[in-house]
Amino acid sequence: MVEAKNLCMKYDKSERFALENLTFQIDRGEFVFFVGSSGAGKSTILKLMIRELKPTEGTLKVFGRNVARLPRHRLPYLRRNIGMVFQDFRLMEERTAYDNVAFAMIVTGASRKEISKRVPHVLGLVGLHEKNMTRVCDLSGGEQQRVGLARAIVNRPAMIIADEPTGNLDPGTSLDIMTLLRSINLRGSTVLVATHNREIVDRFKKRVLYLENGKLVGDEQKGIYTHVH
Amino acid sequence: MFISGFFYIIGETFKGLYRNRWMCITSTGVVVVTLLMLGIFMLVNLNIGFITDTVKEQVEIVIYIDEAADEAELEQLERMLLNHGLLEEVRYVSSEEHMDRLRRQLGRVLEGYDAEQDNPLLASYEVKTLLPDNVVPLAREFETYPAVSAVFYGQGYVENLFAVTGVIQMVGLGLMVGLSITAVFLIAHTIKLTVMMRQKEISIMKYVGATNWFIRWPYILEGLLMGFVGAALPLLGLYFIYQYSVEWITVNELVFLSLLPVELVILELAKYLIPLGIGLGILGSTFSMSRFLRV
Structure with a gap:
């Protein structure tokens, strides 16, 4: 599903590599944590996967295609197969939970009938069935992240990428969100989570890729943050 | 895709105009002021052209x-x-x-x-x-x-008449070109502010897989509507101003030659101002957006 070979990334104005010589493979249906301190390169990997950035050297294949060579007009179609969850939620705050989730379906060309059936169902899955028509700005942080999750899964993507999804949430809510991500993974989607939340990583015992200064320093199945570290 | 996308784009256009109404009013106001000035110059130029042609035909x-x-x-x-x-x-x-x-x-x-x-x-x-x-x-x-x-x-008189009207028309034309360029810059900058306020929204659209055209259309339609209103309002204003001016000049017998009829002048202005307003709105939106679409 994701295959990185000698992957390097250097930002324009930076002296050092943000990612250096990364080689790893992620299979369909896996749940993977990318862990490491701030600036280790976790978010950079995720950005490369959705082609928000292009690698400086090496190759990164997502769904079997080299994303760096993907023509610009094909990018939307790559992104429709990847559900994104962000630390800062990135929701349209003045719009309702329903509108935010429906939007991800509208851009794919889903019919109105399909949208009106699927969106309430997905909002129900994340526990927001009663807040369909509440504006996002009137929801709590945890609820907003649930809307973000609903938006990420509404098109049944093959892969979910979550960049610090619990970064702005309290421990209890963080656990709820991660439990939701695990249930999404159990339904067949590949889930990649960038985090430095030690407690969450240790609790879920999934595959952990550990990054330090842009280098991959550990790759452990059923890993624990502390062990890898 | 077509039906749901189409309704979405139309809906978003009007929602966008409502949500950002103050910014839209400002942008439209800029179009109104610049096109009103442009319209006044065009009115003067058209009438000078008409008067000189009438005089020239009598020579x-x-x-x-x-x-x-x-x-x-x-x-x-x-x-x-x-x-x-x-x-x-x-x-x-x-x-x-x-x-x-x-x-x-x-x-x-x-x-x-x-x-x-x-x-x-x-x-x-x-x-x-x-x-x-x-x-x-x-x-x-x-x-x-x-x-x-x-x-x-009519030696001397004809040469002077032709020279003076020629200069007036060239100056008018220069002012009109200058005003048009100013209008493009002003409108592009105002719309850019509108787009910047919605930068986050655009980046979200990109992340969920919206194509550039899907994102662009509501903004282009907004620009088109703002441009149209921005041209229609000065036209309406110019209609009343010109009608009043013609009546006043006729009553006071200020010009020995008659001015162009109101309907003809307004139609002539509409032929230029409406496409110009719409074009400015669309261009302004398109240029302002291009930077934010590279996510």
Whole structure:
């Protein structure tokens, strides 16, 4: 599903590599944590996967295609197969939970009938069935992240990428969100989570890729943050 | 895709206008002010053009025939005038007809004067050119014929009139071009502010897989609507201003020549201002957006 070979990334104005010589493979249906301190390169990997950035050297294949060579007009179609969850939620705050989730379906060309059936169902899955028509700005942080999750899964993507999804949430809510991500993974989607939340990583015992200064320093199945570290 | 996408785009256009109403009002206001100024210049220019054309059309050349000219020279002149491609009308006026005109003008002053015995007035040709701008060069051409004694066309007056109106029209044109360029910059910057306020929204659209065109359309339609309203309002204003001005000028008899009719002028302005407003709105939106679409 994701295959990185000698992957390097250097930002324009930076002296050092943000990612250096990364080689790893992620299979369909896996749940993977990318862990490491701030600036280790976790978010950079995720950005490369959705082609928000292009690698400086090496190759990164997502769904079997080299994303760096993907023509610009094909990018939307790559992104429709990847559900994104962000630390800062990135929701349209003045719009309702329903509108935010429906939007991800509208851009794919889903019919109105399909949208009106699927969106309430997905909002129900994340526990927001009663807040369909509440504006996002009137929801709590945890609820907003649930809307973000609903938006990420509404098109049944093959892969979910979550960049610090619990970064702005309290421990209890963080656990709820991660439990939701695990249930999404159990339904067949590949889930990649960038985090430095030690407690969450240790609790879920999934595959952990550990990054330090842009280098991959550990790759452990059923890993624990502390062990890898 | 088409139906849900289409309704989404239309809906988003109006929602976007409502959500960002103050910014939209500002952008439209900028279009209104610039197009109003442009419209005023166009109105003035159109009327100056109309007045000068009317004056130019009234200018004719009078060619006085030399009494000493022989038959061959007279025939050469007549043939040339009748076959000239740049003339609209050629009329021969005999010395007797000139005398009759003089009698009508002077009335009793010439009573008892025997014009048949002693008529000093020369026969002439009165010609009208097809294009007013040809008056001066043609008059110079006619002077070269041996049968011609003198040529009159309002020397000095015509050249000055043509020069002054030419300068006024060039200045007007320059101002209109300058204003159009200013309008493009002002509108592009104002719309850019609107787009910047919605930068986050655009990046979210990109993350969920919206194509650039899907994102662009509501903004383009917003630009189109703002441009249309921004052109329609000054047109409406100019209609009333011009109508009032024409009435005032007519009542006060300020211009010896009539101005262009209101409906004709407004239609002429609409032909330029509406597409210009719409074009400015669309261009402004498209240019302002391009930077934010590279996510």
